[in-house]
Amino acid sequence: MPAIGSKRPSKASKVAKEVALQDPLTALPGIGPTSAARLQALGLSRVEDLLFHLPSRYQDRRFLTALASLQAGMETAVLAEVVAMERLPGRRPQWRFSLRDGTGSLAVRFFHLTPYQRQQWRIGRRFWCFGEVRAGQGSWEMIHPEWESADRPDFRPPEHLTPFYPSTAGIHQQQWRRFLQMALALLPSLEDPLAPLLPGWLPLSECLRQIHQGTESSPEHVLPYRRRLALEELLAHHLALRRARQQNAPLLQRPRPVCDHLWQKLLRTLPFQPTPAQERVIAEIVADLGKEQPMRRLLQGDVGSGKTLVAVATILHAVAMGMQVALMAPTEILAKQLQEQLEKWLRPLSVAVGSLTGSLASRERQAVLGALATGELAVLCGTQALFQEGVTFAHLGLVIIDEQHRFGVDQRRKLLEKGRLPHLLVMTATPIPRSLAMTLHADLDLSIIDALPPGRQPIETLVLSDHRRVELIERLRGLLQQGRQIYWVCPLIEESELLALQAAEASFRQLQEALPEFPIALIHGRQRVDQKNQSMEAFRRGDVQILVATTVIEVGVDVPNASVMVIENAERLGLAQLHQLRGRVGRGTAQSLCLLLYRGPLSVKARERLQIMRDSQDGFVIARKDLEMRGPGEFLGIRQSGEFSFRVADLLRDEDLLALLPDLASALERQPKARDVVLERWLGKRLQGYGAIG
Numbered sequence: 001m002p003a004i005g006s007k008r009p010s011k012a013s014k015v016a017k018e019v020a021l022q023d024p025l026t027a028l029p030g031i032g033p034t035s036a037a038r039l040q041a042l043g044l045s046r047v048e049d050l051l052f053h054l055p056s057r058y059q060d061r062r063f064l065t066a067l068a069s070l071q072a073g074m075e076t077a078v079l080a081e082v083v084a085m086e087r088l089p090g091r092r093p094q095w096r097f098s099l100r101d102g103t104g105s106l107a108v109r110f111f112h113l114t115p116y117q118r119q120q121w122r123i124g125r126r127f128w129c130f131g132e133v134r135a136g137q138g139s140w141e142m143i144h145p146e147w148e149s150a151d152r153p154d155f156r157p158p159e160h161l162t163p164f165y166p167s168t169a170g171i172h173q174q175q176w177r178r179f180l181q182m183a184l185a186l187l188p189s190l191e192d193p194l195a196p197l198l199p200g201w202l203p204l205s206e207c208l209r210q211i212h213q214g215t216e217s218s219p220e221h222v223l224p225y226r227r228r229l230a231l232e233e234l235l236a237h238h239l240a241l242r243r244a245r246q247q248n249a250p251l252l253q254r255p256r257p258v259c260d261h262l263w264q265k266l267l268r269t270l271p272f273q274p275t276p277a278q279e280r281v282i283a284e285i286v287a288d289l290g291k292e293q294p295m296r297r298l299l300q301g302d303v304g305s306g307k308t309l310v311a312v313a314t315i316l317h318a319v320a321m322g323m324q325v326a327l328m329a330p331t332e333i334l335a336k337q338l339q340e341q342l343e344k345w346l347r348p349l350s351v352a353v354g355s356l357t358g359s360l361a362s363r364e365r366q367a368v369l370g371a372l373a374t375g376e377l378a379v380l381c382g383t384q385a386l387f388q389e390g391v392t393f394a395h396l397g398l399v400i401i402d403e404q405h406r407f408g409v410d411q412r413r414k415l416l417e418k419g420r421l422p423h424l425l426v427m428t429a430t431p432i433p434r435s436l437a438m439t440l441h442a443d444l445d446l447s448i449i450d451a452l453p454p455g456r457q458p459i460e461t462l463v464l465s466d467h468r469r470v471e472l473i474e475r476l477r478g479l480l481q482q483g484r485q486i487y488w489v490c491p492l493i494e495e496s497e498l499l500a501l502q503a504a505e506a507s508f509r510q511l512q513e514a515l516p517e518f519p520i521a522l523i524h525g526r527q528r529v530d531q532k533n534q535s536m537e538a539f540r541r542g543d544v545q546i547l548v549a550t551t552v553i554e555v556g557v558d559v560p561n562a563s564v565m566v567i568e569n570a571e572r573l574g575l576a577q578l579h580q581l582r583g584r585v586g587r588g589t590a591q592s593l594c595l596l597l598y599r600g601p602l603s604v605k606a607r608e609r610l611q612i613m614r615d616s617q618d619g620f621v622i623a624r625k626d627l628e629m630r631g632p633g634e635f636l637g638i639r640q641s642g643e644f645s646f647r648v649a650d651l652l653r654d655e656d657l658l659a660l661l662p663d664l665a666s667a668l669e670r671q672p673k674a675r676d677v678v679l680e681r682w683l684g685k686r687l688q689g690y691g692a693i694g
């Protein structure tokens, strides 16, 4: 067992002399090819990378608990003397040691000890142990605590918080701490190109030391150090995007005259007028289509703001100008829905729309691919299947990506490579302020739909205990009799699709029994795609009035007549997800209703989340509250899902840092070597994905 409190100065100083931060991890003693491969899977390949692998939490092991004060469930450190030992019979030998400290007693049990370790555990020796206390036979017990001999002259109990690292199978926490101890010995040689540009900020090495050594008295105090890293990470991202933009700048195409006759034709048959906000962004986009530099534009608009119509306008201009269009969505359901909406609008204009998804039968696939290669097919909707090998466009001129936060930069790039300098429009509902969006998407121009279509009524949101389920179902009967359609969502709970499915099936049966006169369908992630599509289609046509679903319907689904949404276990969902889900209703002109069902007792935070949902419908407000509610300790080293996966930075929390980026980036661009240090450190291999597109 490695010593926890002691510093092992000999090994660390040896490392400091013989190893460089840029060396492969195997340069460190104790990291062989097997561990190196495991670390590689976490994206760590050089010694320096260890320094940027941050703890996800800390444990406080500084204080000892007297054995008389132990309680079941406590995680704590103790220091006591071995008074008895016992080898427990069984197929594999177990060891049980009785410890005393003058106040009480504790048993410590091990399922395996190496002969060397076994040697150390003798009667009369004193040990420091850290572990969870449980009730054992006749006394408190710790099973496999972390331990070390308290008799060694260099023994010291931990002075600082003990870090815990995000890990992978085969690398345990003590190894992480040992690796980091060695890497930290190399801190003096860490390059810090930002230091001269950031007067008043602590040097990078100091921040890393504080974070890894848990020097502060509580996790909250680590935050200022973390921000220094967040700044550098955000800067790396910003630099990469600026570089992509610069590399793209000279890639020009022949400018073509803008041609709007198809769009004008559609406008004459459209049942509604585009809103002024839609008209404005359409004008911005269309102007791009006529330029010699390919469009790189982000369209942002809250859920339900009408991004699809903007996409249609873009497509019709592009097609009229002789381009082929690819439209990519993150799920098959969405791709299918887009295709249907487009067909409805484009077929009368004699514009052919096809679709390509993973589940397409091979014969149909061949037909689609054929028509695409000849140029017969003007518009192709689909999932990731669009950028697979074997998909060849005759003249792909425009790529549109819906719900782009679900895709990575490299996927976007792969699709663009199917054409020669195609235009790019990416669409997102992620609500971020303009200045933030411009820094984050430094490679894109920005258009924002800032108003919802008219006639929308606010969604009435009610929070209900699950006890009132039966009563609720009775109320739904009245709404169903008026012809309303209802989503009943059973969200993914604790990452278990199976549990979500069971919950959805149970609710499905209950609703079927209680409301037998109304057509109902069940849709979930384990169904075949064509089954899902069939149910979705029936719901869209109105043949199904109640759609029971797991969260497969979360993004983008658009059925305007569906005006009631019930969300089970709403207390378990985050605000962003609740907002996305609720955005499925309130799309028509009918007064919509969202019922958030919860199972008590509610935690303080869950109650607050549900209240926020009840009180606000504004994506910006909800995102902001979401930020305010996340507690300390939740933000260290946590990966974010979505369009950017930052290791340290948190877009909302670190928003104020974004303002610093443009100037820092300009300064670093004048020092290419320094810039490359930052890019390589934070992006490494991911840098390719940010490259120029052409």
Ligand code: ADP
Residues within 6 Å of the ligand: 272, 273, 274, 275, 278, 301, 302, 303, 304, 305, 306, 307, 308, 309, 429, 453, 454, 556, 558, 560, 587
């Ligand atoms: P999102 O921005 O979330 O993708 P959609 O494009 O799905 O939103 O649009 C939401 C709903 O609003 C759709 O039913 C669409 O037909 C409708 N809609 C879009 N634009 C207008 C408009 N200008 N007037 C009235 N309804 C509109």
Ligand code: MG
Residues within 6 Å of the ligand: 307, 308, 402, 556
């Ligand atoms: Mg949409």
